[in-house]
Amino acid sequence: MKFLVFLAALIGLAFGQFGNYRPTFRQTGREKDSIILKSNFDLGPNGNYQYGYETENGITGQESGFPRNLGGFPPAVAETAQGTFSWTSPEGQYISIGYTADENGYHPVGDALPTPPPIPLAILRSIEYNKAKAAQRGFNNF
Template identity: 35%
Template sequence: MWKLMVLTAVVAVALGESSSGESKIPQTVHQEMEFSPQGPFHYAFETENGIDVEASGVIGQASGTDPPPVVFEGQYSYKDSEGKQVLVKYVANENGFQPQSDILPTPPPVPEEIVKGLEYIQTHPEKPAQ
């Protein structure tokens, strides 16, 4: 959990670099944090240069793993180099980090040969060995 918060802060500082190449740490204009050692957490902050971050989560239900997974939901937004607002929403849980955004590339379509092969496998299951 703390690693993600540190990563978020590093991203915020990196995005705060001015166009002249000089680094400037943007001032925080809004910040809120709520943490509980055994339960839910929430944090949000906004900086003067348009970075807006919000996340919340809980320690996941016991799923046979020790410790149980942390379920994390959030979003962040910033202005790109052209001044357009970019929004990334995400979920992070036992299935990994799952971002959603218009800026993320979409995977290429599955080739027709692969689709036909998978259909063939589904319609022609292997017979059990005797």
């Protein structure tokens, strides 16, 4: 038992003063004390909403959304949203990301996002060949 108390005390010392451990993040003066310049939020009675914000250090964002009836029984409802957010990177580059989100997921778009390399022509031909063979055998959902 004494060993467990000693071990707990040792771990506590390693992480600061017994539970007061806080990770430190590198903050410059710009991020540390930024003031919100603009902020709005509107919620409609039918579930439509929109919000936006702008901070002193150039971070902006806006989004609008609404519930969409997908039909069926019982009726299925999907929240649909679209928006943008932007900031200036530490290197001074303006970054802007637009997105949509619905029952099919989150879909961001922006020049700063990584893009996959193009699919090689041989792989594309292989995919088309496999689709054709599957169709010949009656597998149309390939």
